[in-house]
Amino acid sequence: xxxxxxxxxxxxxxxxxxxxxxxxxxxxxxxxxxxxxxxxxxxxxxxxxxxxxxxxxxxxxxxxxxxxxxxxxxxxxxxxxxxxxxxxxxxxxxxxxxxxxxxxxxxxxxxxxxxxxxxxxxxxxxxxxxxxxxxxxxxxxxxxxxxxxxxxxxxxxxxxxxxxxxxxxxxxxxxxxxxxxxxxxxxxxxxxxxxxxxxxxxxxxxxxxxxxxxxxxxxxxxxxxxxxxxxxxxxxxxxxxxxxxxxxxxxxxxxxxxxxxxxxxxxxxxxxxxxxxxxxxxxxxxxxxxxxxxxxxxxxxxxxxxxxxxxxxxxxxxxxxxxxx
Amino acid sequence: xxxxxxxxxxxxxxxxxxxxxxxxxxxxxxxxxxxxxxxxxxxxxxxxxxxxxxxxxxxxxxxxxxxxxxxxxxxxxxxxxxxxxxxxxxxxxxxxxxxxxxxxxxxxxxxxxxxxxxxxxxxxxxxxxxxxxxxxxxxxxxxxxxxxxxxxxxxxxxxxxxxxxxxxxxxxxxxxxxxxxxxxxxxxxxxxxxxxxxxxxxxxxxxxxxxxxxxxxxxxxxxxxxxxxxxxxxxxxxxxxxxxxxxxxxxxxxxxxxxxxxxxxxxxxxxxxxxxxxxxxxxxxxxxxxxxxxxxxxxxxxxxxxxxxxxxxxxxxxxxxxxxx
Numbered sequence: 001x002x003x004x005x006x007x008x009x010x011x012x013x014x015x016x017x018x019x020x021x022x023x024x025x026x027x028x029x030x031x032x033x034x035x036x037x038x039x040x041x042x043x044x045x046x047x048x049x050x051x052x053x054x055x056x057x058x059x060x061x062x063x064x065x066x067x068x069x070x071x072x073x074x075x076x077x078x079x080x081x082x083x084x085x086x087x088x089x090x091x092x093x094x095x096x097x098x099x100x101x102x103x104x105x106x107x108x109x110x111x112x113x114x115x116x117x118x119x120x121x122x123x124x125x126x127x128x129x130x131x132x133x134x135x136x137x138x139x140x141x142x143x144x145x146x147x148x149x150x151x152x153x154x155x156x157x158x159x160x161x162x163x164x165x166x167x168x169x170x171x172x173x174x175x176x177x178x179x180x181x182x183x184x185x186x187x188x189x190x191x192x193x194x195x196x197x198x199x200x201x202x203x204x205x206x207x208x209x210x211x212x213x214x215x216x217x218x219x220x221x222x223x224x225x226x227x228x229x230x231x232x233x234x235x236x237x238x239x240x241x242x243x244x245x246x247x248x249x250x251x252x253x254x255x256x257x258x259x260x261x262x263x264x265x266x267x268x269x270x271x272x273x274x275x276x277x278x279x280x281x282x283x284x285x286x287x288x289x290x291x292x293x294x295x296x297x298x299x300x301x302x303x304x305x306x307x308x309x310x311x312x313x314x315x316x317x318x319x320x321x322x323x324x325x
Numbered sequence: 326x327x328x329x330x331x332x333x334x335x336x337x338x339x340x341x342x343x344x345x346x347x348x349x350x351x352x353x354x355x356x357x358x359x360x361x362x363x364x365x366x367x368x369x370x371x372x373x374x375x376x377x378x379x380x381x382x383x384x385x386x387x388x389x390x391x392x393x394x395x396x397x398x399x400x401x402x403x404x405x406x407x408x409x410x411x412x413x414x415x416x417x418x419x420x421x422x423x424x425x426x427x428x429x430x431x432x433x434x435x436x437x438x439x440x441x442x443x444x445x446x447x448x449x450x451x452x453x454x455x456x457x458x459x460x461x462x463x464x465x466x467x468x469x470x471x472x473x474x475x476x477x478x479x480x481x482x483x484x485x486x487x488x489x490x491x492x493x494x495x496x497x498x499x500x501x502x503x504x505x506x507x508x509x510x511x512x513x514x515x516x517x518x519x520x521x522x523x524x525x526x527x528x529x530x531x532x533x534x535x536x537x538x539x540x541x542x543x544x545x546x547x548x549x550x551x552x553x554x555x556x557x558x559x560x561x562x563x564x565x566x567x568x569x570x571x572x573x574x575x576x577x578x579x580x581x582x583x584x585x586x587x588x589x590x591x592x593x594x595x596x597x598x599x600x601x602x603x604x605x606x607x608x609x610x611x612x613x614x615x616x617x618x619x620x621x622x623x624x625x626x627x628x629x630x631x632x633x634x635x636x637x638x639x640x641x642x643x644x645x646x647x648x649x650x
Contacts, residue, residue: 094492132568141460143468145487145569152488156481162470163477167419243457244470 004036005029006073010062010108011082012040013047015183016124019227019325020080025052030078031120031234041071042083047185048324062104065111072111078234079121079170081108086190087128090150091286101153109160113169121161122233123174125246127219129155131289139295140248147289148191162245173233173241175304178219178251178294180226181259182317184325191286195220198259199314202274203267203321210256211280217292219251222307222316223325229304240302250296250306252313262314329361330354331398335387335433336407337365338372340508341449344552344650345405350377355403355559356445366396367408372510373649387429390436397436403559404446404495406433411515412453415475416611426478434485438494446486447558448499450571452544454480456614464620465573472614473516487570498558498566500629503544503576503619505551506584507642509650516611520545523584524639527599528592528646535581536605542617544576547632547641548650554629565627575621575631577638587639 007024011017021040024030040046041058049057060067062083072079083104090097105123112119130138131147146152154176161172183196194210195218201208221229229249264272296304307313332349336342346365349355365371366383374382385392387408397404408429409415415422430448437444455463456472471477479501486497508521519535520543526533546554554574589597621629632638 135466141468143466144484146484147491147568149488149492152484156484159469159471159477159481163474166472167474243472 002033002075002077005031005033005078006036006076007038007078007080008041008071008073008076009038009080009082010041011084012057013042013044014082015185015223016180016226016230017042017082018046019223020082020230021055022050023227023231025050025055027231033077037073039071039073061100062108063099065107068104068107069111072108072115074115076112076115076119079108079112079119080230080234081105081121081123084124085150087126087148087150087286088191088193090153091148091191094149097149097153101150102156105157105160109164109170113164118168118171120234121170121172122230123157123161123172124230125154125158125174125176126151127176127178127248127290129158129176130291134291137293137295138248138291140244140246140298148286158246165245166243171238172245173236174246175229175233176246176248177226178221178249180223181218181220182313182320183223184320191283192218194256194283195259198256198275199263199317202263202271203318205271205274207274207276209276209278211278211283212256212287213277213279214257214260215255216287217253217255219292219294220254220307220313221249221251222313223320224316225305225307232303236302247299247302247304248294248296249304250299251294252307252310253292254310254313258310259314262310265311266314266318327358327400327402330356330358330403331361331401332363332403332405333366333396333398333401334363334405334407335366336409337382338367338369339407340510340548341505341551341555342367342407343371344548345407345555346380347375348552348556350375350380352556358402362398364396364398386425387433388424390432393429393432394436397433397440399440401437401440401444404433404437404444405555405559406430406446406448409449409478410475412451412473412475412611413516413518415478416473416516419474422474422478426475427481430482430485434489434495438489443493443496445559446495446497447555448482448486448497449555450479450483450499450501451476452501452503452573452615454483454501455616459616462618462620463573463616465569465571465623473611483571490570491568496563497570498561499571500554500558501571501573502551503546503574505548506543506545507638507645508548509645516608517543519581519608520584523581523600524588524642527588527596528643530596530599532599532601534601534603536603536608537581537612538602538604539582539585540580541612542578542580544617544619545579545632545638546574546576547638548645549641550630550632557628561627572624572627572629573619573621574629575624576619577632577635578617579635579638583635584639587635590636591639591643
């Protein structure tokens with residue numbers, strides 16, 4: 001019998017993956033069991049490795065079935081599938097996105113199916129599954145109409161999670177993540193990168209040319225709160241989810257102007273003045289396709305939570321920087 | 326320059342494929358061009374071959390990329406992608422459905438992408454993309470929540486068509502087909518097979534044990550009307566579709582009892598009495614997941630049409646049998 005949780009985290013070197021790894025290692029239990037082992041897999045080494053005898057780092061590509069097979073412990077109880085090519089990159093290289101975001105996920109699901117033990121799987125989907133002409137307020141019943149390759153791949157990922165769950169091969173849960181901000185480190189290839197950069201760059205004393213204008217609105221969730229929600233998604237019993245294995249996470253709606261105002265509160269006019277505006281049509285076009293108002297009733301009923309305010313999100317970032325995230 | 330339509334029909338030996346092939350050959354023009362050539366591809370030979378110098382039959386499996394490459398004429402202008410493993414079969418053999426319905430479609434789309442000419446593609450999706458807890462009346466904005474492997478594969482097919490179209494690699498159009506009835510020939514592995522059989526079998530003098538009770542309701546479209554709609558989907562200009570490349574076809578809502586009543590009108594009590602009821606839990610479970618009322622406003626606005634009455638549908642079947650379909 002299973003007496004300890006055996007955990008696999010893909011995309012473990014990323015911003016969310018690193019925090020999630022730390023939180024899983026710090027957890028008393030996961031799914032009611034003490035955490036016995038954690039495999040932290042990513043296509044790149046983490047910038048900083050954690051030291052814990054239960055933790056193993058693995059480097060490889062989820063689009064390689066042999067690599068995926070090598071990271072799945074036959075006794076795995078819990079999988080957090082965060083690995084993926086981000087939105088801007090998947091848009092610029094369609095084949096890469098298909099290979100990693102679609103085929104990589106399918107390799108993983110097939111290997112889990114083969115185990116016969118139906119492990120829990122938490123999959124990070126995205127609000128990028130929505131696009132085109134949308135109603136003003138989106139519910140969880142809204143049709144997924146992605147207008148980017150990334151969004152299309154995430155939508156299909158949700159279908160796979162639902163189907164493998166229905167078949168009894170995994171116990172899956174898909175979370176549609178809003179924009180996660182404030183991200184530490186350098187900007188990545190995600191089209192939403194500006195949301196973090198307008199806060200992070202000036203606070204670090206660097207000038208930042210924002211590619212969208214200050215009225216642009218984004219649904220935001222802090223990295224720390226997001227990781228809490230990932231764990232919560234795992235901990236919920238299967239019957240709390242029922243047949244519908246996807247949910248849009250709660251978020252806070254903020255404009256670029258509100259984020260810059262929060263920067264001004266902390267750093268003053270000179271720091272806020274480091275942000276200038278240089279519209280980029282490529283980014284603007286992707287962002288314009290994203291919806292902005294969500295009815296996340298189901299997530300709230302299931303116990304998922306958003307951050308309390310824009311000021312809180314910016315303050316959480318200042319703490320993150322201090323803590324070395 | 327393209328001076329004639331070059332047409333590929335997959336699933337061409339099936340009920341819809343054979344009729345579609347005949348109708349394409351009979352058409353004055355397709356997409357404004359005279360029909361120069363038609364490739365009719367299927368995994369099985371058609372029961373009856375049509376004779377037309379423009380027509381080539383090809384037998385092979387769309388899950389084999391080499392076969393797909395061999396049936397795509399580099400100058401192809403029009404593709405009707407009907408090939409697929411049907412619902413009951415895809416439910417009983419998951420891997421087969423994934424290979425044909427998902428991978429086969431991807432092979433085809435990749436080859437079309439490689440042509441660089443963005444041919445028109447009409448894809449037959451299905452109402453099986455809907456399932457689970459649904460509102461009483463479904464619009465085209467309803468989230469796709471398949472509860473069968475077949476429905477999941479069709480839903481993903483729609484996403485592929487939308488994405489390859491957005492990328493400018495094809496000019497795609499997906500139609501969500503209701504139950505097509507009355508089907509000629511033997512029952513197939515589709516879970517909806519009973520809808521046709523309750524009419525076809527007694528009218529042919531054969532007893533039929535219906536696997537669902539007579540109150541079960543289905544959205545029905547006759548094969549002839551369906552093929553008209555397939556051609557109409559092809560003929561619509563790209564900008565009539567806009568960004569949204571999927572539509573639910575109009576249909577007529579009929580109970581098993583209404584279908585049997587129409588049989589009684591034509592054949593009398595003795596013929597209608599050939600139908601008995603022997604509920605099958607496997608079929609009943611699949612069918613129970615299908616929704617029953619549709620707001621098909623968009624289809625109607627785009628010029629798609631349903632049959633006028635249950636009597637018309639049964640009469641069309643009697644004519645079909647006479648015509649040898």
